[in-house]
Amino acid sequence: MNNLLICGGAGYIGSHCLRVLRDTGYNCIVYDNLSEGHRQAVRGFPLEVGELSDTALLADTIRKYQVDSVLHFAAFALVGVSMHKPIEYYQNNIAGTASLLDAMCRTGVKRIVFSSTCATYGENVPVPITEDVPQNPCNPYGESKLAVEKLLQRCDDAYGIKSVALRYFNAAGAMPDGSIGEDHKLETHLIPLVLREALRNEGKLKVFGTDYQTKDGSCVRDYIHVLDLAVAHLQALRYLECGGVTDCFNLGTGVGSSVFELINTAREITGIDIKYRKDDRREGDPATLVAAFDKARNILGWNPEHSNLHTIISDAWAWHKTHPNGFEEELLGKQPPSSTDSDNTYAR
Numbered sequence: 001m002n003n004l005l006i007c008g009g010a011g012y013i014g015s016h017c018l019r020v021l022r023d024t025g026y027n028c029i030v031y032d033n034l035s036e037g038h039r040q041a042v043r044g045f046p047l048e049v050g051e052l053s054d055t056a057l058l059a060d061t062i063r064k065y066q067v068d069s070v071l072h073f074a075a076f077a078l079v080g081v082s083m084h085k086p087i088e089y090y091q092n093n094i095a096g097t098a099s100l101l102d103a104m105c106r107t108g109v110k111r112i113v114f115s116s117t118c119a120t121y122g123e124n125v126p127v128p129i130t131e132d133v134p135q136n137p138c139n140p141y142g143e144s145k146l147a148v149e150k151l152l153q154r155c156d157d158a159y160g161i162k163s164v165a166l167r168y169f170n171a172a173g174a175m176p177d178g179s180i181g182e183d184h185k186l187e188t189h190l191i192p193l194v195l196r197e198a199l200r201n202e203g204k205l206k207v208f209g210t211d212y213q214t215k216d217g218s219c220v221r222d223y224i225h226v227l228d229l230a231v232a233h234l235q236a237l238r239y240l241e242c243g244g245v246t247d248c249f250n251l252g253t254g255v256g257s258s259v260f261e262l263i264n265t266a267r268e269i270t271g272i273d274i275k276y277r278k279d280d281r282r283e284g285d286p287a288t289l290v291a292a293f294d295k296a297r298n299i300l301g302w303n304p305e306h307s308n309l310h311t312i313i314s315d316a317w318a319w320h321k322t323h324p325n326g327f328e329e330e331l332l333g334k335q336p337p338s339s340t341d342s343d344n345t346y347a348r
């Protein structure tokens with residue numbers, strides 16, 4: 001009773017979760033179309049390459065591996081891009097998840113942990129944000145995730161599928177042993193871009209918006225270590241296995257960091273005077289997103305113990321420094337330093 005289907009397991013957050021779940025005794029089967037994910041990130045795990053829209057292949061995979069529960073990470077996840085590609089975001093994120101839920105119905109799988117987001121909240125929400133505030137997303141990405149949250153509740157009512165939606169705040173960092181980390185084809189996230197600038201000194205780093213109503217005018221976000229997210233998935237799964245009801249939880253730290261604060265911390269850690277330019281606001285960005293995470297702490301027993309900004313950026317820096325071209329190094333046959341999949345440095 002320990003077989004998990006990890007949709008999107010070859011991606012950034014999924015690949016970190018895989019290792020935590022494996023090391024606590026689960027058999028993890030990855031289902032990924034490798035559009036964003038990396039084969040090298042799932043070495044040693046069974047991998048089925050397929051689309052979320054392929055309901056029949058999903059159902060076959062579930063039957064083949066006698067899957068008990070599903071973790072669903074597979075989605076388009078860029079706020080800025082979603083403003084220009086709303087159809088793709090609705091199609092992939094909503095219709096794709098509907099297909100997965102259909103496959104679960106066909107095969108009788110009754111548990112799913114879903115990657116949701118703080119982008120479902122939108123603007124002008126009291127900070128720190130609790131789960132019960134009205135959700136009014138201000139971009140198609142957040143809208144697509146909110147639609148799935150609603151669908152999950154409907155699937156419980158209609159088919160008895162129990163789910164946990166984990167509303168991530170800003171996922172960041174890397175496996176502390178430096179073996180895997182963030183590597184997106186199109187990189188738009190702040191921390192990788194700041195560290196790329198530290199490595200390359202290209203003068204490309206921009207701060208989007210310096211006139212927000214925040215402590216220093218730049219956007220404030222709640223950065224959460226990817227390892228803490230991984231542990232939350234383990235705890236959410238155990239919650240469902242123990243008969244937990246369908247619910248949603250914020251995963252953040254309660255501490256907001258501005259873009260300028262983040263760049264300054266990165267300067268301290270790297271010892272490099274990272275340069276940036278001030279630029280216009282990016283469409284779809286709320287000024288401040290900071291979580292209240294009491295609910296996850298009280299019900300799941302979760303605590304974001306790796307998530308201070310210093311640890312997050314130090315771990316991310318260890319990955320980027322040794323993998324300046326992401327997983328490409330490994331494709332070319334070069335062994336990056338300190339790449340040990342089995343090094344259980346996050347054990348608790």
Ligand code: UDP
Nearest residue numbers: 079188189190193206207208219259282285
């Ligand atoms: N940001 C920035 N410059 C960049 C990328 C991001 O100033 O090159 C800002 C962005 O406007 C947001 C914050 O950094 O306020 C975090 O953005 P990111 O894309 O990392 O995550 P998001 O909040 O969109 O999920």
